[in-house]
Amino acid sequence: MRNKVKLSWPLLIYGLLVLLAFWGTVLHWQTGLLQAGSIGGLAGWELLKVLGGTSAIIIPMLVGYYQGPIHRRWPLALGYGLVGAVTFSLAHWLPSGGGTTERYLVQQIFITWLGTLLLWMAAPVLHRILHRWQAKQRRTVILALIGVFLVLEILGWQMLLGFAGGRSLVWLAFLFTIGDWLATDRAWWQRFSRWFYLVLGLISWLLTALTIWLHNSRVDYNPHRGLLVDHLHQLIGIAPCQPLLLITSVLLLMAVGYHHLAISLADLGRGILTLNLLGIPLAFAPVASKIPWLLCWIVLTAAIITGLPLLFERLFADVSWTISGAAIRRWAGRxxxxxxxxxxxxxxxxxxxxxxxxxxxxxxxxxxxxxxxxxxxxxxxxxxxxxxxxxxxxxxxxxxxxxxxxxxxxxxxxxxxxxxxxxxxxxxxxxxxxxxxxxxxxxxxxxxxxxxxxxxxxxxxxxxxxxxxxxxxxxxxxxxxxxxxxxxxxxxxxxxxxxxxxxxxxxxxxxxxxxxxxxxxxxxxxxxxxxxxxxxxxNIDVHVMTKPVGYSAARMHQIEQRYTTVGAKINQDRQHGTVGRQNLVFVLSESFADPSRVPGMKVHGGDPLPFLHQLEKHTTSGLMLSSGYGGGTANMEYQALTGLAVASFSPTMPTPYSQLVPYQKRAWSINQLFNYSIGIHPFTANLYSRKTVYHKFGFAKFYHFGSADKLTYTKKIYHNPKVSDDSTYKEITLNLRRQPHGKFVQVATMQNHMPYQNYYRHNHYSISGDNFSEGQENSIETYIQGIHYTDTALKSWIHQLDELDQPTTVVWYGDHLPGIYNKVSMSKYGVPLHETDYFIYSNKAARRLNHDRIVNQHQLVSPNVFGALALAKMDMKVSPYYALLTKVSEEIPATSLPLDGSSKNNTAHQGGISFVDQHGKEVKLNAKQRQLYHDYQLVQYDLTAGHGYLMKDRFLKSVAK
Structure with a gap:
């Protein structure tokens, strides 16, 4: 017995080490006892965690390695199977919640445990099948498969072998085959000493720990910082299926069993039930404070670790075919x-x-x-x-x-x-x-x-x-x-x-x-x-827009004549033929939307937007139907400036700012109606090709981080890294004062851009409801505090505008909701999750000039009609193009991409158009509306993808007469 390695107690100790590793992992992410900066602590737990992954590989190999006789013991086998199943079933229903990491891991461990049990029961039949080939034939196939597995892992295609991350029966059967080969081909692999395998195994084990860490450390791309942010991943229970982990396990098994590896049924029972231990801390992580429950499960699992399975001797029919080694070698050589x-x-x-x-x-x-x-x-x-x-x-x-x-x-x-x-x-x-x-x-x-x-x-x-x-x-x-x-x-x-x-x-x-x-x-x-x-x-598969039925030069000439007539009729009630001294400012307020409208959530602490709500009662205002949720800023900006609807474009062109405008010979924007135009964006201009787009649109200046013309106001609020809205509004006022009259200003703010990480000293607002995940409250409350600061800055800015002697009209709107309400059903509440606030305000000078025109019949609009609404507010006569947009604003419901969540921001989507009426209900167009919208689509196609028959001043700029 001197040369025998008995596994009874080593397996039990090994199982306790595995339990320690996984309990430490749970403590790590549940309580934060180990910080990301504690490299030694992280490395220690990572090495222990590899034990769990190794056990999930070695135990099925031990089942294949065992060649001894099996006796029928129905009661013990049945008891073992039932106790293990009950363990996982109860763990499955613990209050960890559906879809959580803990529950998922318990389910995955259960698959490994069950598959290993099935292999144990089928072992004699599997051994007989495998032994129809000589050991050296099996050796060739196994080593080749391990090599292929290593290559496929490097290439990222391990699923081609059906190993499925180490959970599939194919993978477990492969491990069984390796164990059987090690037991029957000892003369071949014992040509080297056990120390050789032990040293290589330990080196491979360390490399495995490093590899798994690289796979498990999650790296998120921060799209607005332009860099990758390293986060500590929730360290998973059993490591992913890794070739290095497999090689490590094989080497360690060779080292341990070099002289003789004595395995009993009790050893195998303890080994298989070790898998049961892996799920315990993970299953109980949500109730980690209830330590007695955890101890009870440990004691119970340890008590049944001597259970023995029942083995069926005949599960498969005899297989008589064989493959010669020479044939394999010839095929491999070729x-x-x-x-x-x-x-x-x-x-x-x-x-x-x-x-x-x-x-x-x-x-x-x-x-x-x-x-x-x-x-x-x-x-x-x-x-x-x-x-x-x-x-x-x-x-x-x-x-x-x-x-x-x-x-x-x-x-x-x-x-x-x-x-x-x-x-x-x-x-x-x-x-x-x-x-x-x-x-x-x-x-x-x-x-x-x-x-x-x-x-x-x-x-x-x-x-x-x-x-x-x-x-x-x-x-x-x-x-x-x-x-x-x-x-x-x-x-x-x-x-x-x-x-x-x-x-x-x-x-x-x-x-x-x-x-x-x-x-x-x-x-x-x-x-x-x-x-x-x-x-x-x-970028090859990018199609601007499907050609509408009937598009031709003659049809576009008819449309030009039709809306020249419509424009002349509209202009009878308008007094200004040119912009004159009037200014127009478009302000896109980043991620601004009233949180009180979010289904299933209540805001406590008072109204965070008192000034906005008061202002909306006395000016043109309402809700804007956004085409995005949690993103897609530039699409709303594009629609507001051009009057064109992104929903009409091809699904393969979700971002016209970067995919369309830079490549147009001429691109239309409302700023071209004015004598002078500037853009302001207190952030980098690298996103959405804004520098190229603004140049193409004809802006004289563009103020942004890194521009030749420097931003004057860049203050921030407490720890918020983004420029405050108050600074941005001051920048607008400064440019209104120092630039010539009759100008257009395009602004995109940044203060309320995600993420929302406890920026402010005090959050005066709290929330309740069921539309957000646990732990998300602070982000939402930080966001609400931020929009309250926007409301305060807005009050001060409106006062500044009223003191300005230049007639100035402001179109102010939120571009989309922030993507923080992650438990609200998009399919059920798609419309409210795409509704943001807007208003169109004229300062005192503009109200005196235009007799305080209030265009207040529009409660729900889409951003593509803002230009038409602004011209109405300014009492300006319209060109045929803006006559068309005026008719669209009056007769077509608010337009958007599908609101059920199928359309993603800035990526190819399913396509389709949603029309929403003033009551927030999705509707279909009647015959008259369909004709008008078809005219609108013909014009959009002509200006962007067609021959440009209407890309001329008499249609776009000149007042219809």
């Missing part, structure tokens, strides 16, 4: 000889892709590891795209090394060109840049000559190496049908990206599974997240 050049090329392209991600993140090692671990599938999609190009070249030339050389050289050039464009314009290469290929001399003139020489020289050297490889390893060749098949597969794969933004396409659905987010509103961010090739492909 695959290696033919496949190693392909694998080598793919590896080089993969490394180049990783290098491109490193360049995109300025060689930040943290971000490189994040990309490799968290965006592995995205990295491989980029690699497959360039690899598909290589396959097309192979089909054409039938020379693999030549095709590889050309592809690699092209990819290096692509990466260099991408970096050059990013350095020059903070934007990756896009499909619209392909037009520059017609002027190569001009483009190359913008690149440093040393860079050109280095790229060309490197390409020549690479092609020379490939020519030698072609001479040395140039065979075998493909036959014509093979070349045709390769070309067809590669072209179909590349062609599939032409449907990348169609929500009903297979390509779109697969890309969503891999978390492809195009980030159309900031292309550089999309490249950082998705890679330059995939981001390029995301």
């Amino acid at each position: 695959v290696i000889r033919f496949g190693w050049p392909l694998l080598l090329t793919y590896l080089i392209l993969w490394l180049l892709t990783v290098a491109s991600f490193a360049l995109l993140w300025n060689n930040d090692w943290t971000m490189v590891t994040w990309a490799v671990t968290k965006r592995a599938a995205i990295i491989n999609i980029n690699t497959l795209m360039i690899f598909a190009i290589c396959l097309v070249l192979m089909a054409i030339t039938n020379r693999w090394w030549l095709s590889s050389g050309i592809t690699i050289a092209f990819y290096i050039g692509w990466i260099v060109a991408s970096q050059l464009k990013i350095a020059a314009r903070e934007e990756p290469i896009l499909p619209t840049d392909m037009s520059t290929l017609t002027a190569p001399k001009e483009m190359l003139g913008m690149v440093d000559s040393k860079t050109i020489v280095a790229v060309v020289g490197g390409a020549i050297l690479l092609l020379g190496v490939c020519a030698w490889l072609e001479h040395r390893y140039g065979h075998p060749r493909l036959r014509w049908w093979g070349r045709l098949g390769v070309a067809l597969v590669a072209v179909l794969f590349l062609g599939s990206f032409t449907r990348a933004n169609h929500s009903n396409s297979l390509t779109f659905k697969q890309l969503q599974k891999y978390h492809d987010i195009p980030y159309f509103y900031k292309q550089i961010r999309g490249a950082q997240m998705n890679g330059t090739l995939l981001q390029f492909a995301n």
Whole structure:
């Protein structure tokens, strides 16, 4: 017995260590006893946590390793199974809440426990089936599968083997097979000493802990800081299925069982029930204060750890077929000889892709590891795209090394060109840049000559190496049908990206599974997240707008004549033919919406918006139907400025600011009616291509962080990192005073932008209700305090405007609700979750000039009619275009993208249009309304995607007569 390693007590101790590890994990995220800065503490718990993952692998392998006889013991087996099931069932119904991490983990552990029990019962039959092959045959297959598993994990495609994160029966059966092989092929793997396996196992164990930590530490992208924020992930119970964890477990099992591994049924029972221990602390985390309950479950589990299962000896029919080792070796040799050049090329392209991600993140090692671990599938999609190009070249030339050389050289050039464009314009290469290929001399003139020489020289050297490889390893060749098949597969794969933004396409659905987010509103961010090739492909499938029925030059001429007549009739009651000395200010108030309208929530502490509510009683005001929830600011800004509805655009173009306006020859905006226009945005202007858009719209100045014209007022409120609304309003007043009369000012504030992290000294408001998650109260109360400061600043600003001698009208509106009411059903309350506040106010000078016109019949509007409403408030005559918008504001219900949550901000969506009446009900248009809206869509198509028949001053600017 000296050389035997008995597992009874070691397994029990091991189970208690596992329990300690998981209880420590629970304490970590439930009570915060270990802080993120405590590296030693985190490392210790991480190493202990790996024990849990190791147990979930080693125990099924032990079941396969055990080759001894099994006796029938129905009562004990039945009792063991029932007690384990009851344990998990009760844990499942603990007050952890549906969908929480604790409940999810208990369910996953239960699957592992149950699958291991089933393997134990079926072990004799499985052993007989496996032993039909010789040990060395099983060894070849098992080691090959482990290698494939390692490669697939690196590529992010482990699901191809059906291992499903270490929970599937396929995975558990694979572990059983490994254990059986270790027991029957001892002569092969015992050629090295046990210390060899022990040292390698410990090294692999440490690497496993590091790998799992990289996978489990969650990194969130902060879209408005332009960086990634590292958060401590809720450390999960059993580690994800990791090849290193598997290799570690195999090495440790070899080290422990080098001389002889004595396993009894009691050992296996203790081992399987160890899995039961894993779920206990996680299940009881929500009631961690009730320690006696936890101790009771530990004692109960330990008491039943000696239970024995019942084993069915005949579950499957005998299997008589075998595969010879020689056949396996011949097949493997052919695959290696033919496949190693392909694998080598793919590896080089993969490394180049990783290098491109490193360049995109300025060689930040943290971000490189994040990309490799968290965006592995995205990295491989980029690699497959360039690899598909290589396959097309192979089909054409039938020379693999030549095709590889050309592809690699092209990819290096692509990466260099991408970096050059990013350095020059903070934007990756896009499909619209392909037009520059017609002027190569001009483009190359913008690149440093040393860079050109280095790229060309490197390409020549690479092609020379490939020519030698072609001479040395140039065979075998493909036959014509093979070349045709390769070309067809590669072209179909590349062609599939032409449907990348169609929500009903297979390509779109697969890309969503891999978390492809195009980030159309900031292309550089999309490249950082998705890679330059995939981001390029995301921008291929962009269609501005479907051509409306009847679009033609003659039809557009009819529309121009029709609304010239309509405009002349409207103008009979208007007094001003030009803007004269009048100013118009559009203020988009970031995330502003009255919280008292949110279903299921009450605000305590008084009215946070007393001035706004009082002002709304005496001026044009109401609710605006936003096209976004929690985001989509630029879409509301675009609609207000242009009068065009985003709901009419193609679902593949969700962000016209960045996808449309920069590429238009001429883009219309209301500011072009005025003598002078400026933009103000107290933040960076990198998002949504605002600098390009405002220039295209014809703004004379644009004040933002980093602009040549500096912002004067940039004060903040306490710890809020965003510029206060009070400062922004002062900036508006300053520019109204110092710029010429008859001007337009576009403003987008930032004070109330998410997140809401206890910025203010005191939150004077509290909330109650059931529309927010536990722990979310502080964020909502901080937000409410913020909009109260907006209300106070608004009161002061309106007073300043009334003292201004220039006639000034203000269109003020919230762009969308903040995305903090996460328990309100979007399908049930879609309309109120898209309603924000607006008002149109004229100062004293404007009221005297325009006889205080109040356009108050509009209670619910969409932002595309703000221009028409503002001109009515200013008593200004309209052009045919604004005559059309006036009719739309009077006769068409408020318009938006679908309000049921199916339309996401800044990404391709399902499409469709929602019309909402003044009572907040979604309605359908009648025949007259459909005709009017069809005219409106024809005009929108003509101005954005059509021939521009109406893109002329007499339709857009000139007063209809």
